[in-house]
Amino acid sequence: MPLSGRYSYEGNHYLAGVLAIVNWFNERGGVNCGNKKAKIQLIYRDVESKSELATAYTESLIQNGVKLLLNPYGSDLTLAVAPIVEKYGAIMVAAGAVSDRIYNQGFKSIIGVSTPASLYFKSSLDAILSQDKSIKKIAILYRDAEFNRVAAEGIRKYAESLGLEIVAYEVYPSYPKDLTPILLKVAQVKPDLIIGASHVADGQLLASQIASLNISAKAFIISGTATAVQSISALGKYAECLLSPSNWELGVKYSPSVAIQKGIEWFGPQKRNS
Secondary structure: OOOOOOOHHHHHHHHHHHHHHHHHHHOOOOEEEOOEEEOOOOOOOOOOOOHHHHHHHHHHHHHOOOOEEEOOOOHHHHHHHHHHHHHHOOEEEEOOOOOHHHOOOOOOOEEEOOOOHHHOOHHHHHHHHHHOOOOOEEEEEEEOOHHHHHHHHHHHHHHHHOOOEEEEEEEEOOOOOOOHHHHHHHHHHOOOEEEEEOOHHHHHHHHHHHHHOOOOOOEEEEOOOOOOOHHHHHHHHHHOOEEOOOOOOOOOOOOHHHHHHHOOOOOOOOOOOO
16 A cells, blocks of 8 residues: 555555454454454555555565455556456455556456546536536646546546536646646636546645635536545635545444434444554
């Protein structure tokens, strides 16, 4: 898992979720394996957000008997390790990687559970258009990385199929320091909606510089940013009104007691582990 490097924020949150689930099962005796229960042993390594480390650790783990793997966070890292998983006949669950290219190459050992990148922004755009049909012009900005490119292209094609005009379609570096030149170009075309295909850190930079340059639009969709708790402290009041696609919600109020009240089985951790 990328616990350091460019995916460190996402990777550490990914690990925290995995630990919560592992602990939940193990506190109940483990997972059902035939007629008995077996506790889960979680083995993880920091791949430092580097493909070469991800591939090396993946092959080492499989060669040492690991049969079920979770992908390293990030579509690019997952694409790097997928052929190794396939080669050895192991199974990998890809919970934090959604580029369509992971799933259209014929791999039989990769299991995906999230919305494909090409469809990532579709429901968000549909939701906004259901509330404001006057939106006609869209600006799309995206990070130069695997997921972001596919997500940007997917929403561009979908928006055009609805008859919307793409007035700006701009890529920025994987490690941006200043997005002012691109944003000044966006400001000139006066979009109704700005979409940023980003991860957390670059999304926060994008949101903060949109605010500092006083760029106006009817809505802003910036992936990763609105759903990251860190954005509240990083952006302050500028975190308000940002929208983002999400597969899971950190702030939901579900609990064992709510499940009892509704007469349904509770599935989830009793306590969070950091």
